[in-house]
Amino acid sequence: MTPATRGGVGAAARRLAFGALALVVCAAAAAGQPATPPATSTEAPPLPPRLVYGGDRAFPPFEYLDDNGQARGFNVELVRALAERLGVRIDVELRAWPETVARFDRHEVDLVSMAYSDLRAERYALLVPRTWTLDQAVVFRPGRRTYPNRLDLLQSETVAVEDLSVMQVLLDGLPEVQRPALLAFESQRAALDALVNGQATAVVGNSLTLGYWARQAGVERLVSVPVKSVAYHLTTQKDRAAAFARLADALAAFRDSDGIDRLVERHLVVPTRDPEWHQYASYLGISALVAAVLLVGAVGWNRSLSRQVERRTAELRDSEERYRDLFEHANDLIQSMDPGGRYLFVNRSWLRTLGYDEEEVRGMTFFDVVHPDSLQHCQRLFARVHAGEQIGPVRADFVSKAGRRITVEGSVSVKAVDGRIVATRAIFHDVTARQMAEDALRASEARSRSLIHNMLGGLITLDERGSIETINASGERIFGYEPGELVGQHVSVLIPETLRASSPTFLQEAFREAIGRVTEWEGRRKSGRVFPIELSFFEFHDGSGRHFAGSIRDISERREVDRLKNEFVSTVSHELRTPLTSIKGAMQLLLHDESLAGAGELKQLVAVALNNTERLIRIVNDMLDVAKIEAGKLNLQRRRTAVGDLVRTSVQNVEQIARGAGVGLVADVADGLPAVDVDPDRMVQALVNLLSNALKFAPEGSDVTIAARRAAGGGVTLSVSDRGPGIPAGEVSRLFEKFQQLDRGGGRRMYGTGLGLPITRGLVEQHGGRIDVSSAPGEGTTFRITLAGA
Amino acid sequence: MGLHILMAEDDPDIQLVAGLALRKAGFTVTMVNTGMELLRRIGDAKPDLVLLDWMMPELDGPDTLARLREDEATRDLPVIFMTAKSQGFEVERGLKLGAKGYIIKPFDALTLGDQVKAILGR
Numbered sequence: 001m002t003p004a005t006r007g008g009v010g011a012a013a014r015r016l017a018f019g020a021l022a023l024v025v026c027a028a029a030a031a032g033q034p035a036t037p038p039a040t041s042t043e044a045p046p047l048p049p050r051l052v053y054g055g056d057r058a059f060p061p062f063e064y065l066d067d068n069g070q071a072r073g074f075n076v077e078l079v080r081a082l083a084e085r086l087g088v089r090i091d092v093e094l095r096a097w098p099e100t101v102a103r104f105d106r107h108e109v110d111l112v113s114m115a116y117s118d119l120r121a122e123r124y125a126l127l128v129p130r131t132w133t134l135d136q137a138v139v140f141r142p143g144r145r146t147y148p149n150r151l152d153l154l155q156s157e158t159v160a161v162e163d164l165s166v167m168q169v170l171l172d173g174l175p176e177v178q179r180p181a182l183l184a185f186e187s188q189r190a191a192l193d194a195l196v197n198g199q200a201t202a203v204v205g206n207s208l209t210l211g212y213w214a215r216q217a218g219v220e221r222l223v224s225v226p227v228k229s230v231a232y233h234l235t236t237q238k239d240r241a242a243a244f245a246r247l248a249d250a251l252a253a254f255r256d257s258d259g260i261d262r263l264v265e266r267h268l269v270v271p272t273r274d275p276e277w278h279q280y281a282s283y284l285g286i287s288a289l290v291a292a293v294l295l296v297g298a299v300g301w302n303r304s305l306s307r308q309v310e311r312r313t314a315e316l317r318d319s320e321e322r323y324r325d326l327f328e329h330a331n332d333l334i335q336s337m338d339p340g341g342r343y344l345f346v347n348r349s350w351l352r353t354l355g356y357d358e359e360e361v362r363g364m365t366f367f368d369v370v371h372p373d374s375l376q377h378c379q380r381l382f383a384r385v386h387a388g389e390q391i392g393p394v395r396a397d398f399v400s401k402a403g404r405r406i407t408v409e410g411s412v413s414v415k416a417v418d419g420r421i422v423a424t425r426a427i428f429h430d431v432t433a434r435q436m437a438e439d440a441l442r443a444s445e446a447r448s449r450s451l452i453h454n455m456l457g458g459l460i461t462l463d464e465r466g467s468i469e470t471i472n473a474s475g476e477r478i479f480g481y482e483p484g485e486l487v488g489q490h491v492s493v494l495i496p497e498t499l500r501a502s503s504p505t506f507l508q509e510a511f512r513e514a515i516g517r518v519t520e521w522e523g524r525r526k527s528g529r530v531f532p533i534e535l536s537f538f539e540f541h542d543g544s545g546r547h548f549a550g551s552i553r554d555i556s557e558r559r560e561v562d563r564l565k566n567e568f569v570s571t572v573s574h575e576l577r578t579p580l581t582s583i584k585g586a587m588q589l590l591l592h593d594e595s596l597a598g599a600g601e602l603k604q605l606v607a608v609a610l611n612n613t614e615r616l617i618r619i620v621n622d623m624l625d626v627a628k629i630e631a632g633k634l635n636l637q638r639r640r641t642a643v644g645d646l647v648r649t650s651v652q653n654v655e656q657i658a659r660g661a662g663v664g665l666v667a668d669v670a671d672g673l674p675a676v677d678v679d680p681d682r683m684v685q686a687l688v689n690l691l692s693n694a695l696k697f698a699p700e701g702s703d704v705t706i707a708a709r710r711a712a713g714g715g716v717t718l719s720v721s722d723r724g725p726g727i728p729a730g731e732v733s734r735l736f737e738k739f740q741q742l743d744r745g746g747g748r749r750m751y752g753t754g755l756g757l758p759i760t761r762g763l764v765e766q767h768g769g770r771i772d773v774s775s776a777p778g779e780g781t782t783f784r785i786t787l788a789g790a
Numbered sequence: 791m792g793l794h795i796l797m798a799e800d801d802p803d804i805q806l807v808a809g810l811a812l813r814k815a816g817f818t819v820t821m822v823n824t825g826m827e828l829l830r831r832i833g834d835a836k837p838d839l840v841l842l843d844w845m846m847p848e849l850d851g852p853d854t855l856a857r858l859r860e861d862e863a864t865r866d867l868p869v870i871f872m873t874a875k876s877q878g879f880e881v882e883r884g885l886k887l888g889a890k891g892y893i894i895k896p897f898d899a900l901t902l903g904d905q906v907k908a909i910l911g912r
Contacts, residue, residue: 570877577874581896585807588899608803
């Protein structure tokens with residue numbers, strides 16, 4: 001329904017013209033609608049001399065009974081005009097519409113006017129051309145959240161409708177899930193009353209008729225949503241179609257001579273000054289007045305009016321097209337929504353971006369395209385806008401038909417008429433790509449930050465003057481500082497004081513040397529401890545000037561590993577070179593020195609060479625054993641072995657050495673010991689190592705004892721004891737390290753490899769046994785091997 | 791009489807071989823087993839030079855050298871390392887400590903005397 005407005009006569013006339021224009025546009029829009037093909041023939045039979053036109057007594061402004069019971073309206077005049085043209089009598093009988101339909105079906109009525117539906121087209125003969133086009137509307141009470149704008153969106157409504165009206169036919173024809181609850185009334189007026197009194201939530205019918213009845217009833221505010229335009233036809237029964245061919249011809253001729261347009265102007269004007277037109281009488285009066293004016297103005301006025309209409313239409317079209325073009329071709333997404341959020345208009349860019357076509361958008365609301373993540377935010381925005389709030393730039397996420405997330409940014413404005421919001425418009429810019437780039441940048445930043453934070457090396461950045469700008473967690477840890485403690489301090493706190501003092505330009509030199517190169521320096525921990533670092537610097541520039549970034553590694557550990565490696569190589573080298581020195585020297589002297597005095601010296605040199613050769617062999621064997629043990633590749637040939645045999649063999653092995661040293665050997669094996677599961681050769685090797693060791697340090701005349709006893713856990717313990725100088729407590733832990741020949745003053749000089757005890761421990765452990773040592777300075781040393789019983 | 795060498799060496803076999811080689815080259819040689827023994831006897835022995843092993847019990851070569859350098863009487867006494875320590879950094883360290891020369895074992899018994907003389911002649 002046209003909103004109530006007040007205006008001068010000029011404005012009213014203009015609106016009148018636009019009203020007519022609107023009707024013309026609607027008619028044009030409906031022109032494509034199918035209609036029953038005309039049942040014409042070149043030799044049409046004559047019409048019966050008297051016909052009955054049946055109509056609806058309450059279907060203004062098309063057909064109705066006025067207060068005096070006179071039939072009036074567009075259809076009535078049309079039928080009368082046709083009767084005149086055809087020279088027949090047509091009686092007009094207006095009743096309640098259902099009654100008229102019943103009479104029509106009983107052939108008591110020859111002619112009716114019907115809006116087109118497929119069902120009616122099948123059942124009746126709808127004469128062509130159509131007489132007019134009916135705009136159908138759904139009318140609601142205001143204050144709803146949404147106003148469905150299609151018949152198939154009314155399923156949750158209770159819809160009042162005129163019985164046997166085209167809208168009832170159409171609603172009835174909907175699939176069950178889309179069909180609303182229907183209340184049928186004998187007139188549209190009664191249907192409207194059902195809406196007003198709350199019986200129905202919507203009424204569906206002809207918009208002009210409903211508007212008329214609403215004004216009649218004095219209902220101030222209703223929301224009318226156009227849903228459909230349907231063709232309006234003079235209709236007869238199928239079996240009489242041929243007989244009415246002449247009527248159809250007359251109708252076509254009447255239309256061609258603008259007769260129908262004149263009837264439109266007389267009857268189908270849209271009232272624009274409702275308050276004065278509350279009374280049907282005044283409506284009629286003004287209608288008559290308008291009609292009179294039009295008639296008085298006659299053809300000239302009509303021409304002038306239609307020229308005016310044409311000109312204004314052209315102007316409007318131009319201006320519309322200009323803006324339409326602008327909207328349509330804008331790259332931004334432009335949308336206009338009604339207060340319920342339903343789309344009134346969206347531009348091409350909008351359709352393209354969101355992937356919908358125009359048809360689909362018609363049934364959609366703004367909230368259908370809002371991404372679920374953004375829904376609450378958008379609902380709040382929508383509410384704020386509707387509360388009259390001016391809101392700044394907004395950002396939201398939409399979701400395309402294909403499910404793609406689309407981020408938009410833009411502005412929202414409202415259109416208000418008489419302080420009432422009628423539309424919400426928004427212009428959005430698709431910022432998805434930017435958003436994605438921003439997200440990617442943020443993610444990449446977070447990744448870099450995490451990488452820098454978690455990397456094991458230290459990373460520090462300095463400004464040109466050497467102030468620490470940033471330092472990562474590893475950097476802080478390396479230098480022993482708390483998080484954040486170093487930022488802002490001068491980098492010299494990380495440099496040993498000696499270096500700081502030695503050269504005021506130290507830093508510059510350090511930077512110069514370390515730029516682009518990995519260099520080694522000394523750093524200073526918070527505790528003051530100096531430690532080796534590896535440092536490389538690079539220079540970078542940003543908006544705030546020149547900076548240095550330094551990558552720092554604490555190489556204390558690496559230095560220690562290097563030191564141990566060097567020490568190992570050095571020791572091995574020393575151990576091999578020492579016997580070789582004697583061998584080489586002895587051989588050179590034997591071969592080249594004729595002056596060597598007697599056989600005594602010659603023999604002595606040969607013995608030196610031989611002894612050192614054997615020493616070399618021992619060293620090589622020991623080193624191979626160590627390598628095998630460390631690699632876990634010692635191959636044990638285990639078998640059940642009596643402990644007594646192990647002891648006896650070991651003692652035999654060292655008897656000669658003991659005799660040479662003047663040391664006694666005592667074997668003390670307990671009775672009834674269990675056998676052990678060992679590689680006898682390897683276990684003897686372990687025991688011989690311990691015995692040799694003991695013999696080195698046992699004072700002349702003392703005894704070295706090897707004893708075998710039952711162990712507490714059921715196994716066997718073998719012990720080797722000497723009465724030597726003992727081992728200081730602090731050095732016990734070093735005993736089993738490689739190449740650790742403890743300096744035990746007073747000990748007999750022996751050619752140890754420094755590998756005997758590490759090998760012994762390795763052998764015992766490979767057997768699943770345990771070795772330990774107890775010693776006290778001055779009281780001797782005892783090594784114990786504990787093995788499980790076999 | 792030739793120059794008197796005080797030699798510290800803990801390996802008896804090397805003592806034998808080096809002693810023969812040096813005496814044959816005309817040196818007078820006094821052998822000691824450790825650095826400590828060398829320090830004890832240096833006052834009486836009054837050697838012209840010292841041959842010093844590196845790895846010895848009680849007091850090793852470098853420490854012995856440091857002690858000789860600390861003492862006014864022995865500060866300028868020529869000291870030559872004769873050792874199986876053969877890596878570059880070890881030679882470097884030995885010379886840095888103030889040794890006049892560095893002979894790596896196994897040495898050449900036939901030319902050992904000439905090597906010592908060459909070092910002294912520098």
